[in-house]
Amino acid sequence: MGGNLVTWRSKKQNVVSRSSAEAEYRGMAHGVCELLWIRRLLTELGFKPEKPMELHYDNKSVIDIAHNPVPYDRTKHVEVDRHFIKEKIENKIIRLPFIKSEDQLVDVLTKAICERVFHDSLTKLGIVDIYAPT
Known part of the structure; x- marks a missing residue:
């Protein structure tokens, strides 16, 4: 759309989130998985991305959690997702620019x-x- 690749999916989650930040973070983890799939597909087609792929997000709390290695009480239920996303950020595979709502x-x-x-x-x-x- 507008010259950009876009993916959008709605899926009933099989867990109940204890906070909105936790729900948003789980959504971010699914978005990162989609970006990794697109990155792999592009690489297989001969178009290896040279820059980190961007996942635009409008929740500063969730972006801060992704960048901060210190665990919070509100993130104890999403530790696997937190480490997964943090690793992709540190390896410069993805970026999480903030976008106003x-x-x-x-x-x-x-x-x-x-x-x-x-x-x-x-x-x-x-x-x-x-x-x-x-």
């Missing part, structure tokens, strides 16, 4: 947002109403 285009597909943000997102995605009067 209002610039998070996927929100138009996943949650209720105000009309202005909705229309801005549709415009950025290049989606047009073919039935709108001209």
Whole structure:
């Protein structure tokens, strides 16, 4: 979309998260797995990525947890995911740039947002109403 590879999937988790940060972190781990799959596919096709792949995230707490090696009480249930993501960051395979919530285009597909943000997102995605009067 817009010249970029995009993957999006919704899946019922088989665990109950104890906090929103834990749920977001589990989602981040799944996103990292998707990036690694895309990276491997590109490499097999002869297009080895030269820079870290970016997983844009709008939750600063989760990004901080990913970069900080110190365990928190709120992360004790996601230790495996935490070490997995940290390793990929340290090896410069992925980057986790922060993106403001209002610039998070996927929100138009996943949650209720105000009309202005909705229309801005549709415009950025290049989606047009073919039935709108001209």
